[in-house]
Amino acid sequence: MSLTARRSPTPRGLRRRRLRGQIGWTLSGLSVLLVAFPLIDLLAVIVEKGLRALSPTLFTQVTNGISGGLWNAIQGTLLLVVGALVFAVPIGVLSGIYVAEWPRSRFAGLVRFVADVMTGIPSVVLGYFGYITMVIGLGWQFSLLAGAITLALMVIPYIARTTELAMLNIGHDIREAGSALGLSQGTVIFRVVLPGALSGVLSGIMLAVAISVGETAPLIYTAGWSNYAWNGSLVHAPVGYLTYVIWTFINQPFASAHALAFAAALLVIALVLLVNAITRTLLQRR
């Protein structure tokens, strides 16, 4: 190669580099479209068909066979989510704190291992576990409690992990400052570190809510399905939920069933979006 060529790229070399850059950008853009198009298409169909099916009676009437409203499913989904949080938040947050504060203990290693395994279990297997242990084993039958606990089992690892990360985000110097001030270890963890980690903990809980709202498989075998609004009992009574409507009704050969399925899908997406929006505001306030 000549000296001049090395000092400044020839017009030809420059052109080749520009061309390669353009090819790269084009491929990236195409990839984005490839990923985004199905999602946008999906959302468009659900929003269009869901909006058409939306009516005030959806929120007031219960499902009647393959028609009627969705009040029983909306109520059931909310109850199942709240029920799951009742179990999952204390257990998930406390185990996350434990693993963060005593990372080298043997129990923390066990917790981490179990959490990793549990996130890898297909949710339908968890549903079957709930079926065998609670629905059959404890004799609860299809019920709110069995469904809520199964959902809780599913989301506990997420809450624990986000809590752990949020706690670890608070520096060692802050913990030392607390200890050096004559605060007990418990006070340092719960009154100094946890408040600082709160937004992270909350975002983990919101993630759990979003997962719970969108799950079907763990509930099929545990919550069952009901056309009726909640009768107030925790066991021996099946409950409806929105994802069941999507999953089952879309397979029925009736327009009214399809309309309900799309309305339910729209509601689920709206709920998840709402939860995500809340999480983002919580994180931004930090």
Place this chain on the structure above:
Amino acid sequence: MLAPSAPAIPADGIQLDRGALSAQHLQVFYGRKQALFDVDIDLTPHTVNALIGPSGCGKTTFLRAINRLHDLTPEARVEGKILLDGIDIYDRSIDPVDLRRRVGMVFQKPNPFPTMSVVDNVTAGLRLTGVRHRGKLQEAAERALVQAALWDEVKDRLRQPALRLSGGQQQRLCIARALAVEPEVLLMDEPTSALDPQSTARIEDLLGSLKQQVTVIIVTHNMQQAARISDTTAFFLAGSLVELGPTDAIFTNPSDPRTEAYVTGRFG
């Protein structure tokens, strides 16, 4: 000025002139590595004591033995005695949490509690140990902030987040936080090394008045600082206490040749 008040935590053996500290055969190990060798030291109450020496010589290790902060490090082990007002703080009857209320600490980097306001930071040591009385907390906050020479700058923004203060103000806030629980001893681990010269000067000015309340033990890398602020100076080298004496003597007429070499800048 404020009258010296009763100790926050009544404990046996606290005399009127509290804050007398001495170490006897003190050794500290990190795992198999020994960091402090057979240190004997006697400090007079109400004095400012500087610990000097090159990096890794054991100054901070010694400091952290005094409030038993090593207890929180699994691999650290302490041998020997440290007597605070005549009582061994490593005795089994001593609760390290109680001890740390009598021995406050200020760290190298300002570390106010990030979620708390200015005033909540100052009163944290009281509030989080069960003091509820509003008036008492307010009084303690003002007294500690005055002692830390921060009151005039923050009195109008006590409710603001502590992290909005400047670095130098944050460090004085940490001093106020330590003083609010009325300790007998105040440990300072290079408290000005992260600060600008002006903030450093403010904290140095403060030390002279602080010793009326507490015995100050301050680690510093800055020998001019040690000479300016301290009554006595201890020189550490490779985990051993080489020399302890009046600051004047250490800097002008040290008895150990190693001390002389260090303070004249020939090594370290």
